[in-house]
Amino acid sequence: MDTKLPKQKSVAAVPSPADEGREEFRRGSAVDALTRAILDHLYFTQARPLTLATRNDWYMALAYAVRDRMLDDWLKSLSHLRNRELKIVSYLSAEFLMGPHLGNNLVNLGIMEPAREALAALGQDLDELLRQEEEPGLGNGGLGRLAACYLDSLATLRVPAIGYGIRYEFGIFDQEIRDGWQAEKTDKWLRLGNPWEICRPEITYEVKVGGHTERFTDEKGCVRVRWVPNKVVKGVAYDTPVAGYRSGVTDLLRLWKSEAVESFDFQAFNVGDYYRAVEAKIFSETISKVLYPNDEPEIGKALRLGQQYFFVSCSLQDMVRIHLLRENSLDTFAASFAVQLNDTHPSIAVAELMRLLVDEHQFEWDAAWQITRATLAYTNHTLLPEALEKWPLPLFASILPRHLEIIYEINRRFLDEVRLVHQGDDQLAARLSIIDENGERYVRMAHLASVGSHAINGVAALHTELLKQTVLKDFYEIHPELFRNVTNGVTPRRWMVLSNPGLTRLITERIGDGWVTNPDELRGLEPFVADQTFQSAWQKVKRENKSVLAGVIKARTGIVVDPASLFDVLVKRIHEYKRQHLKVLHIITLYNRIKHDPQADVTPRTFIFGGKAAPGYFMAKLIIKLVNSMGEVVNSDPDVADRLKVVFFPDFNVTNGQMVYPAADLSEQISTAGKEASGTGNMKFSLNGALTIGTLDGANVEIREEVGAENFFLFGLTAAEVSDLKSGGYDPRKWYGEKTELREAIDQIAGGLFSHGDRGLFQPLVEHLLNRDDYLLLADYQAYIDCQDRVSAAFRDRKRWTEMSILNVARMGKFSSDRAIREYCSDIWQASPLPQD
Numbered sequence: 001m002d003t004k005l006p007k008q009k010s011v012a013a014v015p016s017p018a019d020e021g022r023e024e025f026r027r028g029s030a031v032d033a034l035t036r037a038i039l040d041h042l043y044f045t046q047a048r049p050l051t052l053a054t055r056n057d058w059y060m061a062l063a064y065a066v067r068d069r070m071l072d073d074w075l076k077s078l079s080h081l082r083n084r085e086l087k088i089v090s091y092l093s094a095e096f097l098m099g100p101h102l103g104n105n106l107v108n109l110g111i112m113e114p115a116r117e118a119l120a121a122l123g124q125d126l127d128e129l130l131r132q133e134e135e136p137g138l139g140n141g142g143l144g145r146l147a148a149c150y151l152d153s154l155a156t157l158r159v160p161a162i163g164y165g166i167r168y169e170f171g172i173f174d175q176e177i178r179d180g181w182q183a184e185k186t187d188k189w190l191r192l193g194n195p196w197e198i199c200r201p202e203i204t205y206e207v208k209v210g211g212h213t214e215r216f217t218d219e220k221g222c223v224r225v226r227w228v229p230n231k232v233v234k235g236v237a238y239d240t241p242v243a244g245y246r247s248g249v250t251d252l253l254r255l256w257k258s259e260a261v262e263s264f265d266f267q268a269f270n271v272g273d274y275y276r277a278v279e280a281k282i283f284s285e286t287i288s289k290v291l292y293p294n295d296e297p298e299i300g301k302a303l304r305l306g307q308q309y310f311f312v313s314c315s316l317q318d319m320v321r322i323h324l325l326r327e328n329s330l331d332t333f334a335a336s337f338a339v340q341l342n343d344t345h346p347s348i349a350v351a352e353l354m355r356l357l358v359d360e361h362q363f364e365w366d367a368a369w370q371i372t373r374a375t376l377a378y379t380n381h382t383l384l385p386e387a388l389e390k391w392p393l394p395l396f397a398s399i400l401p402r403h404l405e406i407i408y409e410i411n412r413r414f415l416d417e418v419r420l421v422h423q424g425d426d427q428l429a430a431r432l433s434i435i436d437e438n439g440e441r442y443v444r445m446a447h448l449a450s451v452g453s454h455a456i457n458g459v460a461a462l463h464t465e466l467l468k469q470t471v472l473k474d475f476y477e478i479h480p481e482l483f484r485n486v487t488n489g490v491t492p493r494r495w496m497v498l499s500n501p502g503l504t505r506l507i508t509e510r511i512g513d514g515w516v517t518n519p520d521e522l523r524g525l526e527p528f529v530a531d532q533t534f535q536s537a538w539q540k541v542k543r544e545n546k547s548v549l550a551g552v553i554k555a556r557t558g559i560v561v562d563p564a565s566l567f568d569v570l571v572k573r574i575h576e577y578k579r580q581h582l583k584v585l586h587i588i589t590l591y592n593r594i595k596h597d598p599q600a601d602v603t604p605r606t607f608i609f610g611g612k613a614a615p616g617y618f619m620a621k622l623i624i625k626l627v628n629s630m631g632e633v634v635n636s637d638p639d640v641a642d643r644l645k646v647v648f649f650p651d652f653n654v655t656n657g658q659m660v661y662p663a664a665d666l667s668e669q670i671s672t673a674g675k676e677a678s679g680t681g682n683m684k685f686s687l688n689g690a691l692t693i694g695t696l697d698g699a700n701v702e703i704r705e706e707v708g709a710e711n712f713f714l715f716g717l718t719a720a721e722v723s724d725l726k727s728g729g730y731d732p733r734k735w736y737g738e739k740t741e742l743r744e745a746i747d748q749i750a751g752g753l754f755s756h757g758d759r760g761l762f763q764p765l766v767e768h769l770l771n772r773d774d775y776l777l778l779a780d781y782q783a784y785i786d787c788q789d790r791v792s793a794a795f796r797d798r799k800r801w802t803e804m805s806i807l808n809v810a811r812m813g814k815f816s817s818d819r820a821i822r823e824y825c826s827d828i829w830q831a832s833p834l835p836q837d
Helices: 022-027 031-044 055-082 101-109 112-121 126-132 142-156 266-270 274-286 298-326 330-336 349-360 365-375 393-399 401-421 426-432 445-451 461-469 473-478 492-498 501-511 519-528 532-557 580-596 618-636 654-663 681-687 700-707 719-727 732-738 740-751 763-771 777-796 798-810 817-829
Strands: 088-092 161-166 174-178 181-185 198-209 212-217 223-228 231-243 250-260 337-342 376-379 390-392 442-444 456-458 483-485 566-571 605-610 644-649 666-669 691-694
Touching: 022 031, 022 055, 031 055, 031 112, 055 101, 055 112, 055 126, 055 231, 055 250, 055 298, 088 142, 088 298, 088 817, 101 112, 101 126, 101 142, 101 231, 101 492, 112 126, 142 161, 142 231, 142 250, 142 337, 142 492, 142 817, 161 298, 181 618, 198 298, 212 401, 223 349, 223 401, 231 274, 231 298, 250 274, 250 298, 298 330, 298 337, 298 349, 298 390, 298 393, 330 337, 330 365, 337 365, 337 817, 349 365, 349 376, 349 401, 349 445, 365 376, 365 401, 376 445, 390 393, 393 401, 393 442, 401 426, 401 445, 426 473, 442 445, 456 461, 461 473, 461 483, 461 700, 492 501, 492 654, 492 681, 501 519, 501 532, 519 798, 532 644, 532 654, 532 798, 566 654, 566 777, 580 605, 580 618, 580 644, 580 740, 580 777, 605 654, 618 644, 618 763, 654 681, 666 681, 681 691, 681 700, 681 798, 691 700, 691 777, 691 798, 732 740, 732 763, 732 777, 740 763, 740 777, 777 798
Parallel strands: 088 161, 088 337, 161 250, 337 376, 376 456, 456 483, 566 605, 566 666, 605 644, 666 691
Antiparallel strands: 174 181, 198 231, 212 223, 231 250, 390 442
């Protein structure tokens, strides 16, 4: 980020902001009004004269000017929160991967070009200022990006909504690649300030931690419970406006920062105990310090559980306050708020809402339970049993003693109902129990969410069916009416209009701009599929996007890639089930074909990897090292002669995704069937004209149905075949022994070809593949290689490839987040949009 003083630029004479009426200057979208607003904020907000303004000062001034233009709609939208006739959607999520705000807000407000002209008059370049913005470090991957897309769609569809989460001071980490290994750097996204947020120090809530509970009899003779904590922290609200696309509605993202109730102990200071004087401040601020602390050690687990409870408690207390501004009683709370739990992270909301109702507002248990279940709904995002959060009982009791009592009571009543209907089936009761009694006892958070919600949804058709058959099978069998499917979606505003302006212009010239809010209108492209002029224009846009990405790759990695080659892209979180190492085996196979026959006819490809591995995930970090080490050998071999290039694009995030998705020719969606819940990267690629090679996993199934089987490269075992193969006793060495090219590739990795002769470096990965291969790489290898050969042949037919690319975009309307939000509103939340002004 540039904070140095710039060279002096010539600036056209611009009248003072005082020369215009304040109304137009604060709200106007004309070039003159924006110019005056930017200068005003540069001088009065940034306190900088033109001669000393840095690039960051210009960015901040522009950001404040844009925010001004959001405030009218925002304040009107906030006023609707007191309208008792409107249900408010509250989206609880541990992550909100919003991406940079400036570009998205310029698009949604419809002032991108006026802002560009205003800045040009001031001697500034909008694109430079867009690059100046730090990406908010509020999320890691698909979970947080989905939450961001949903907020965009809620505002675009004019649905009153609040996103609730944590204002992490530091994001998960910035990724660097050093000697092929991932290195983590602190993500200091707030170091230069955040012009989009507004601190609300008057909106604060106390959150208790630890301690014990006491029973007492109240004035009515009822036995109540008092929680006596050993620590109390304070949550302070930070609000960020989220503008809809030209909808007139701006919704609210409210994030909580943790602070000490009393940040300085004068008594301790006066007796010389300087550490104890600030101990409360240090403890309290730690809670919102970093996204996803390492939860391998016990202290990391405690912090993560504390984070989840902290933001859920603040959020529910805030909803109670808002409701009581509308109504005198909490009896109608479920009519005021539809609360969506985005995965298991916020599932403590079940126990916390019960605590607030029973302990703080003196509700009887049954009435409180009815309100809780009518309010909450749960989205499951994983089929991996190990990813379903559970907390050791001693840890849970030490942090949330009252909640453990409430969970025991919820569980007792729930299991009594189960036993009443399924008498004698103790195994069923044990499997359904919120408390896992096997070995060390745990609180199962997915079970808590399932018991305490009126709806449970998966995020793709296949995922929802597998939920019913696997991790939530017992819940489905006793309460099938609770289960829904809402396939994920992405917003076309950020992922096309902002990130792919060339394609946006081309599409809009042919079919108008209605598709931006109604992507089903993209079907209007189908009549142009065979139009040679349109095809040429389509190819030109893709070539320009690839050239831009090639320039960025060279600048960041030093690797020169050919924009005419097939850009084969695999960017997502690094995890064994996502099978980045299957892609590695494919590249090594192509490399060996060239080595065996230097004249082999191999379609030129640029392989682009990207993604972060969790800091404590050894195998994922080893896969990153393998990608880079293999790339080092392939890229430097003269026999390859630039036919293959391997790139690991560091620090993949929303900002970088906006360059990568529009430039991709081939989207790699190669997870083991039955392991990916949905995916949203697959949607972003297809929406930008990339063709997909993938298994029948997650949303791939529905994407293939929509775009047509002939426009999708399918390979691999189905989820049912994966299950059958594993249950029959899978032996990976059998596949290794039968497939010559596979055996050669694995032997080269084991033999040190890609590790400067070090046979031990990748041995853990090789041994896992040969002895366990949990994600069936070896079983799917040959089908994958054969399918990739079909991809190579198809890419050589430029006309046919372009037709397939156009059809992928034309048929992706279903995967808009607007459609997903409409389904949530009608099927789960019963929420309605604000009436048009």
